[in-house]
Each structure stands twice: as structure tokens, then as C-alpha cells.
Amino acid sequence: xPTITEPVSFTFRxxxxxxxxxxxxQLVHETGFFSSAEVDIAVELVVDRLEKQAASDYHxxxxxxxxxxxxxxxxxxxxxxxxxxxTVGSYDLYWIATDVQFxxxxxxxxxxxQAEERIRQRGGRHVYAETSSRVQYASTRRFYELRxxxxxxxxxxxxxxxxxKVTYRKILxxxxxxxxx
Amino acid sequence: xPTITEPVSFTFRxxxxxxxxxxxxQLVHETGFFSSAEVDIAVELVVDRLEKQAASDYHxxxxxxxxxxxxxxxxxxxxxxxxxxxTVGSYDLYWIATDVQFxxxxxxxxxxxQAEERIRQRGGRHVYAETSSRVQYASTRRFYELRxxxxxxxxxxxxxxxxxKVTYRKILxxxxxxxxx
Numbered sequence: 001x002p003t004i005t006e007p008v009s010f011t012f013r014x015x016x017x018x019x020x021x022x023x024x025x026q027l028v029h030e031t032g033f034f035s036s037a038e039v040d041i042a043v044e045l046v047v048d049r050l051e052k053q054a055a056s057d058y059h060x061x062x063x064x065x066x067x068x069x070x071x072x073x074x075x076x077x078x079x080x081x082x083x084x085x086x087t088v089g090s091y092d093l094y095w096i097a098t099d100v101q102f103x104x105x106x107x108x109x110x111x112x113x114q115a116e117e118r119i120r121q122r123g124g125r126h127v128y129a130e131t132s133s134r135v136q137y138a139s140t141r142r143f144y145e146l147r148x149x150x151x152x153x154x155x156x157x158x159x160x161x162x163x164x165k166v167t168y169r170k171i172l173x174x175x176x177x178x179x180x181x
Numbered sequence: 182x183p184t185i186t187e188p189v190s191f192t193f194r195x196x197x198x199x200x201x202x203x204x205x206x207q208l209v210h211e212t213g214f215f216s217s218a219e220v221d222i223a224v225e226l227v228v229d230r231l232e233k234q235a236a237s238d239y240h241x242x243x244x245x246x247x248x249x250x251x252x253x254x255x256x257x258x259x260x261x262x263x264x265x266x267x268t269v270g271s272y273d274l275y276w277i278a279t280d281v282q283f284x285x286x287x288x289x290x291x292x293x294x295q296a297e298e299r300i301r302q303r304g305g306r307h308v309y310a311e312t313s314s315r316v317q318y319a320s321t322r323r324f325y326e327l328r329x330x331x332x333x334x335x336x337x338x339x340x341x342x343x344x345x346k347v348t349y350r351k352i353l354x355x356x357x358x359x360x361x362x
Contacts, residue, residue: 038267086219088341126338153334155348157307160269167336 007105009066010076012114016049016060023075030100033140042095045080057082058094061115063107075099077107079115081127089125096129112147120172127172128152133164144168188286190247191257193295197230197241204256211281214321223276226261238263239275242296244288256280258288260296262308270306277310293328301353308353309333314345325349 021043028034028042049056060080064073077098084090093115098108119127131140133154141151149168158165202224209215209223230237241261245254258279265271274296279289300308312321314335322332330349339346 035267041266085222086216087339090339090341128336152336153348155309155333155350158265158268158271160271167334169336 008076008102008107010063010107011066011073012111013062013064014060014118016046016062018050019072020060020062020075020078021046021050024078027075027078027099028095028097031097032100033097033137042080042097045094057085059118061111061118063098063111076102077111079111081115081119083122083124084128089123091119091122091124091127093127093129108143109147116170116172125172125174127170129168131166131168132159133166134162141166141168144170189257189283189288191244191288192247192254193292194243194245195241195299197227197243199231200253201241201243201256201259202227202231205259208256208259208280209276209278212278213281214278214318223261223278226275238266240299242292242299244279244292257283258292260292262296262300264303264305265309270304272300272303272305272308274308274310289324290328293324297351297353306353306355308351310349312347312349313340314347315343322347322349325351 024046025039025043029036029039034042045058046060049058049060058080059082060078062075063077065076067073078095079093080095081091081093084092093112096108096111096115098111116127127149129144129149131137131144133156145151145168147170149170151166152169153167154164155167156164205227206220206224210217210220215223226239227241230239230241239261240263241259243256244258246257248254259276260274261276262272262274265273274293277289277292277296279292297308308330310325310330312318312325314337326332326349328351330351332347333350334348335345336348337345
């Protein structure tokens, strides 16, 4: 019989901390979905934000476990997004990942919803998310498709032979409009 | 009667010089095709190469006018390309531009051909070039289409309302194969 886990409590945090460098490296690596070069890039964006602060093109959102008294809250998941240079209102969702031990609890969904809300508040109209066409990424593609994203383009063999790039896009409701929940 | 201009003589150069920072800024700006944010990015890539040298992701090719004795050769055009991070053999043609005073002499075509050859020698299989769907960029799109590039994807309103992104792709002949000239 599968273990029934109590849903974990967490809070959102926008500010990036020095400890996120190691937390993001471990979390992204442990998903098993990313190459070491990709893990390095995920970490570089955290470092860019820490160094440049508000001048960085990368914005973050962390889901922190509500800490037990006297302990630090563990990072359960995070999203990284930013306006694509030389566009007006097109944002890239560069990263979204949930700790493998806490998947299936809606953390990714809530991170995505909150990230989209922040993008909308900044004047973003479109959110783009790129992923692989390989069968291993079917759950990632389904994640976006269930949340209003369309596969706007596919470039075959982009990442490598047999490994195409699928670009998902969601058109956000304009400010003042309300999305159906 | 139109003036008949003698074709200008030029040589190719792969190394980036400090003077290219100003040359690229002026050349790209004067084409009239790029916003000031885009011009800044073109210049940043030159600076990245100068600072990081071989560790930079950006490779360059310049077309220098054959200088008259005792003068420096003027930059007539340039291309900037590099392997797209986290791909195997996919290259982006980040920039290609010819001095407005020397357009129509085949400099862009020769720069593109030479850049593709360098990409092929590095193991590149695909070359990607992004441009705008706007009517002002019809000549740019035609430039790629005449040289074996296909419009592999179009993302509407990507750069802004009414301003889509067209991604062109050329599949290069494998090493040992020869392209038809």
C-alpha cells in the first residue's frame, strides 16, 4: 500500500540567498532531467542574480518548506524567469523544478501560477518555456499543456540528433482581466 | 545613369581587435535595422570575445577592406556565431551585417559562406538565424532563403505586437560531403 504523505506546508520567497546556489544545484541535479552543463547554467543564473541584484535579467521564486522551530526552511522547488532581451513583454520561464522527494503535491503548479502572476504584474504578455521533444519529457510537456500552454514551435534535432526543442507559449490575460482559475 | 562602382577588395579575419568594438557599433547602428538595445548586445558580444578570448562562446569573422598603403583596413562587414549552449552541433548565427555603403557587392553572402564553413569544421550540423516577421525585414528573410535556409518556425508577436520571430535553419553537409556551389 502506498504511503500517504501529509501535504507539505511551504511559503513563497522572491529574494535570492547565498544558500540558494547549493540548493538549486542539488535540486536540479537530483531531478535527473538535466545534463551537468544544464545544471551549471541553472546555478549561473542564481549567481548572476546574487551579483547584480535588481540589475539582473533573472527573477526567482522559491517554495520554502515551513521550517520546524530552530531549523532553516528547505527549498522544495523554484522558478526562474525574465523578460527576453529585445522583446516587449515576452518572458522566458528559464527554469522550474521541484525537489524529487516532494513532487506530485502541486508545488510546481503553484510556482508556475505565482511566476505567471509576477510576469503579468511586470507587464508581460507571453510566457515561453522550452523543453525537449524526447519521450522522457512527456510529463514536462503535459505539465505545460494542462496549464494553458500551447506548443508554438518545434525544431527537430535542435538539442541533438533525435532531440528536438518544443517551445511552449501561454498568452497571459491583460492587466485588469482575470484568468479563470 | 547609375554610378558603376568598382567591386571593393577585402580579406577575412577571424581575430577580434579592440578597434572592432567601435567598428561594430557604428556598422550595426548605421544599417538602420536594429534598436539601440540590439546594438548594445552586438557590441557586448565583441567585448565578451576580447575579454574571454578562446573561452568565449562567440566566434567572429570580419571582412576588412584591403587598406591603401599606410592606412588601416576598414571593417566592411562581419558575422558572429557560436554553438548554442546545451546543444550538440547547433550553431546560432547571432549577427551578420554589412556596412550600408558596401551592400549589394556580395560581402554578406561571402561572410555567410565562410561562417558556415567554419561552423562545419567545428562539427556544427545546423545553423540557426533569427529575424523579424515584419515587412521591413523581407530582404533579410530573402537573403537566408536564397542561401538554403528554411523558415523552421515562426512565433507570432514574439518581439512585440505584430512583430514575430522567424527562425531560419540550414542543415550543413556532413564533414567529407561537399555542398553544391
